[in-house]
Amino acid sequence: FLSQLISSDADGAIQRAGRFRVENGSSDETTDFTPGTWRRTDVHLENPEYHTRWFFKYFLGKVHQNYVGTDAEKNPFYLSVVLSDQNNQRVPQYRAILWRKTGTLKISLPYSPTKTLSVKSILSAMNLDRFEKGPREILNPEIQKDLLVLEEQEGSVNFKFGVLYAKDGQLTDDEMFSNEMGSENFDKFLNLLGDTISLQGWAGYRGGLDTKNDTTGINSIYTVYQGHELMFHVSTMLPYSKENKQQVERKRHIGNDIVTIVFQEGDDASPSFKPSMIRSHFTHIFALVRYNSQNDSYRLKIFSEESVPLFGPPLPSPPVFTDHQEFRDFLLVKLINGEKATLETPTFAQKRQRTLDMLIRSLYQDLMPDLHKVPFSPQNMLNRRSFSDVLPESPKSARKKEEARQAEFVRIGQALKLKTIVRGDAPTSLVTTGLCRKEPWESQSFCSSFPYEIVCSDSWGQSLLVATEAAGVMLLDAPDPVLLNTDTQTLPVQVFDKSMVVKQMHILEPQDLLITRADKGKDARLYVYRLSTLKRGLEERQLIRSKYDSRENKLEKTKGCHLYSINTHHGVELRIVAAIRNKLLLITRKQPRPDCLSAVAMVTGPPESPVEEFQYIREICLCDPPVVMALVDGPTGENDNMICVAYKHQFDLINESTGEAYRLHHVDANRVNFVAAIDVYEDGEAGLLLCYNYICYYKKVCPFNGATPMIQSNASDFHFSWNQMPNAIVCAFPYILAFTTDSIEIRLVVNGNLVYTAVVPELQLTASRSDIYFVSSAPVNAASNSSSRDTSSHSSPQTPTAYEMPVFPSPLGDGKPCPTSTRQEESTEGMYSGLQWFAVW
Numbered sequence: 001f002l003s004q005l006i007s008s009d010a011d012g013a014i015q016r017a018g019r020f021r022v023e024n025g026s027s028d029e030t031t032d033f034t035p036g037t038w039r040r041t042d043v044h045l046e047n048p049e050y051h052t053r054w055f056f057k058y059f060l061g062k063v064h065q066n067y068v069g070t071d072a073e074k075n076p077f078y079l080s081v082v083l084s085d086q087n088n089q090r091v092p093q094y095r096a097i098l099w100r101k102t103g104t105l106k107i108s109l110p111y112s113p114t115k116t117l118s119v120k121s122i123l124s125a126m127n128l129d130r131f132e133k134g135p136r137e138i139l140n141p142e143i144q145k146d147l148l149v150l151e152e153q154e155g156s157v158n159f160k161f162g163v164l165y166a167k168d169g170q171l172t173d174d175e176m177f178s179n180e181m182g183s184e185n186f187d188k189f190l191n192l193l194g195d196t197i198s199l200q201g202w203a204g205y206r207g208g209l210d211t212k213n214d215t216t217g218i219n220s221i222y223t224v225y226q227g228h229e230l231m232f233h234v235s236t237m238l239p240y241s242k243e244n245k246q247q248v249e250r251k252r253h254i255g256n257d258i259v260t261i262v263f264q265e266g267d268d269a270s271p272s273f274k275p276s277m278i279r280s281h282f283t284h285i286f287a288l289v290r291y292n293s294q295n296d297s298y299r300l301k302i303f304s305e306e307s308v309p310l311f312g313p314p315l316p317s318p319p320v321f322t323d324h325q326e327f328r329d330f331l332l333v334k335l336i337n338g339e340k341a342t343l344e345t346p347t348f349a350q351k352r353q354r355t356l357d358m359l360i361r362s363l364y365q366d367l368m369p370d371l372h373k374v375p376f377s378p379q380n381m382l383n384r385r386s387f388s389d390v391l392p393e394s395p396k397s398a399r400k401k402e403e404a405r406q407a408e409f410v411r412i413g414q415a416l417k418l419k420t421i422v423r424g425d426a427p428t429s430l431v432t433t434g435l436c437r438k439e440p441w442e443s444q445s446f447c448s449s450f451p452y453e454i455v456c457s458d459s460w461g462q463s464l465l466v467a468t469e470a471a472g473v474m475l476l477d478a479p480d481p482v483l484l485n486t487d488t489q490t491l492p493v494q495v496f497d498k499s500m501v502v503k504q505m506h507i508l509e510p511q512d513l514l515i516t517r518a519d520k521g522k523d524a525r526l527y528v529y530r531l532s533t534l535k536r537g538l539e540e541r542q543l544i545r546s547k548y549d550s551r552e553n554k555l556e557k558t559k560g561c562h563l564y565s566i567n568t569h570h571g572v573e574l575r576i577v578a579a580i581r582n583k584l585l586l587i588t589r590k591q592p593r594p595d596c597l598s599a600v601a602m603v604t605g606p607p608e609s610p611v612e613e614f615q616y617i618r619e620i621c622l623c624d625p626p627v628v629m630a631l632v633d634g635p636t637g638e639n640d641n642m643i644c645v646a647y648k649h650q651f652d653l654i655n656e657s658t659g660e661a662y663r664l665h666h667v668d669a670n671r672v673n674f675v676a677a678i679d680v681y682e683d684g685e686a687g688l689l690l691c692y693n694y695i696c697y698y699k700k701v702c703p704f705n706g707a708t709p710m711i712q713s714n715a716s717d718f719h720f721s722w723n724q725m726p727n728a729i730v731c732a733f734p735y736i737l738a739f740t741t742d743s744i745e746i747r748l749v750v751n752g753n754l755v756y757t758a759v760v761p762e763l764q765l766t767a768s769r770s771d772i773y774f775v776s777s778a779p780v781n782a783a784s785n786s787s788s789r790d791t792s793s794h795s796s797p798q799t800p801t802a803y804e805m806p807v808f809p810s811p812l813g814d815g816k817p818c819p820t821s822t823r824q825e826e827s828t829e830g831m832y833s834g835l836q837w838f839a840v841w
Contacts, residue, residue, distance in 0.1 A: 021303070022301065040619070042734060044756070046755060050759055054155070056146060056148065056427050059095075063409065066080050067119055068135060068136060069135035078097060079506050081095070093724075095108050096108075105721065107724065125694075127668075138367065153359070159259075161231075161257055162235075162259070162283070164234050164261070165663045168264075168266030168270050192327070192328050193221050193328065194221045194223030195222055208826075216253065217237045254283075258283065261331075274438050284308050285305070285335075285338040288303065296322065297321060298324070302315065302338075302429045308342050309341045311753075312734070312751075398542065443774075445835070447476055448652055452471050454835075455765050456505055457505070458772060464837075467505060467620065470597075473500060474495060475492060475493040475495050481691045496550075502517070503520065508574070513529070513530065516529075524561050525556075528609070528614065530609070553611060555614060558580065558585060561579070561585075562579055564579065567641075573588055574588065574589045581625050584619065586656055589615075590613070619689065620654060624647040627674045628645070628646035628675070631643055639658075641657070642655060645677075649669070650664070650667060651688075651690050651806070652697075666688070667693075671693075676729040677691070686701040689749075696722065700717060719752070720751075735748060743757055743760060764776075774835075
């Protein structure tokens with residue numbers, strides 16, 4: 001799936017240029033939208049600091065606990081834990097950060113007023129179970145300063161970019177750096193980038209420029225974009241020397257920028273810039289910009305050093321922008337994402353890891369004397385309450401001394417937070433562009449009040465077929481747009497009574513088919529129905545169907561089925577795999593060809609039940625019952641179709657034809673919570689997203705060699721961690737969404753980078769095969785939309801006020817949550833309580 005971005009355009013949207021990767025969009029302006037070409041609405045900062053810098057946002061200046069310990073390899077680690085409210089959404093939860101030499105791990109854990117959470121259980125959730133020295137609490141409030149320094153190793157929140165002016169026909173860096181002045185078009189471009197500021201006495205982010213003696217020029221270009229201060233090293237604004245042909249002073253700044261914009265005069269027929277023209281081992285990304293005065297547009301091309309991971313947004317097709325504000329928005333996001341991606345290359349990552357290791361060990365050495373003091377002595381800043389509860393409330397036995405210590409702890413943290421804000425290094429996310437666009441994941445209400453708990457559902461046209469435990473299966477019609485802002489809503493239509501307890505369902509409208517798994521245990525079976533028959537029954541107001549009425553619709557051999565899966569790309573042939581304990585039953589359904597239809601069938605139509613159209617192919621025995629299944633289509637469909645199954649501590653691939661099993665991925669954890677296996681087969685190559693615990697692992701399975709898949713480490717394999725344990729995963733290119741108990745975490749499929757987190761109390765995903773439907777107990781507050789649409793001045797978030805202990809309200813009422821949905825074609829208005837939906841984009 002990673003390579004999809006590289007190979008998506010037939011005319012070569014991404015090519016190779018020496019050690020650089022070239023992203024060129026498509027030259028064909030009539031090209032339709034394809035999965036490899038993102039739309040212009042998909043312009044997002046990846047891993048926005050406001051969402052990723054947890055310690056600054058959730059811990060600093062608030063009551064929290066910090067622990068120190070050493071793992072089984074004697075490497076020191078630190079653990080920070082806080083009980084916080086998600087964006088004031090009345091959703092209390094624990095947040096934990098584990099600091100190790102290899103990097104930081106951040107997770108959220110649900111809060112329960114009746115169940116205390118221990119440090120041991122938190123570390124276990126982070127897959128750290130063995131210690132050389134168990135964790136002990138650090139009471140010294142100064143530890144906050146050290147941990148903030150550790151977090152800042154993730155990278156700067158402010159950026160410096162080079163801007164190099166090149167005249168038409170200039171092909172060497174000496175020629176480009178020797179341009180004493182730019183052109184009218186270049187000045188117009190600089191005005192688009194930002195404001196011209198005087199360096200003398202400049203108090204903001206300076207990007208390495210001299211703000212006292214004008215040794216690096218008199219003026220520069222500066223702007224603030226979504227909370228990031230950006231300083232541009234403009235070649236024509238840096239000091240020029242007539243005697244020095246190499247312009248060393250200019251190269252000293254631009255040559256040491258990770259990302260450089262090259263503004264090249266001339267039309268497309270002129271010789272084009274190549275990265276080899278610039279002698280720099282430090283610059284990893286070049287953004288080539290050309291201006292076309294005939295149609296007042298900008299064309300963009302991106303050169304990325306081969307080791308830089310893929311980053312978005314991909315260039316539109318063609319990469320031409322007539323809207324200048326849209327171009328600025330796209331370019332700045334591309335530059336910021338590019339620099340962040342560069343910091344993940346081996347060169348920078350190893351340097352960061354060495355620095356982090358040194359800082360952690362140094363801090364541990366500073367704390368070593370306290371490890372040998374008497375516990376709870378006044379001088380001891382390490383508390384021996386290892387594996388203690390992490391609730392921030394003081395125990396009843398703790399008197400004024402503990403309260404005074406906590407107040408001092410918070411005061412020091414707030415002062416440190418304010419200092420970071422004033423310094424300009426705060427990870428804020430404030431929009432200064434004035435652009436307010438709708439995001440594709442904004443949802444709208446589908447049903448504001450639904451009285452039953454939903455087990456599963458699937459979309460049927462504009463309606464939703466909903467299965468409940470208590471009331472059977474009902475059809476909910478889409479809300480009337482005219483009545484969206486009123487209390488009026490369409491009543492659900494009963495389809496099956498409560499004797500049909502449906503646990504899984506799939507609606508396949510092109511095949512006129514409804515597949516369900518009903519009942520549980522030994523009585524569970526698969527049932528198949530024609531949608532046209534059900535629809536006719538509803539229109540003619542026939543009796544509501546019961547389990548007895550469905551006896552002709554059950555697939556007999558599936559008795560005891562606890563799980564089933566269907567192939568995504570079913571085209572001509574639909575394949576179903578039913579899991580019956582540790583046995584897999586492969587079932588297919590082939591559409592009859594028109595020349596094979598009998599004369600009777602052509603007159604009377606097909607029989608009401610489609611059961612006879614299904615055939616049992618074979619049984620496959622496994623060593624354990626599968627927890628998760630996914631069908632993987634082979635490129636030919638002849639003996640190369642596979643089944644991905646998850647059980648015990650592993651994901652295996654099973655050949656449908658031979659039953660042979662191949663180990664796909666072993667899970668190295670004491671406890672495994674399998675979430676999903678998602679088929680991302682594309683262009684003759686199969687790939688799988690394997691999701692378990694907090695991890696999402698992409699594994700390429702290609703090429704197929706006859707009946708045997710080639711399973712081996714691939715450069716395109718990657719993995720990332722969710723911040724909260726998902727209950728369900730949905731892939732809606734270019735995004736992958738994790739649905740947790742109280743949030744929707746949205747990342748990019750191609751690299752796993754975080755884009756957005758929405759707080760949704762008491763969340764439950766109900767359907768996702770076409771549009772996405774979910775249930776929530778409360779509307780999603782606009783306060784959670786902090787990543788891209790808060791309008792604010794350049795000054796940082798509100799300064800922390802007086803010390804307060806966290807207080808959480810009682811549970812969110814007794815009413816049942818109501819469903820919501822999200823359409824995946826166009827964005828919609830704000831969030832609502834109840835059943836909500838958004839369209840699959």
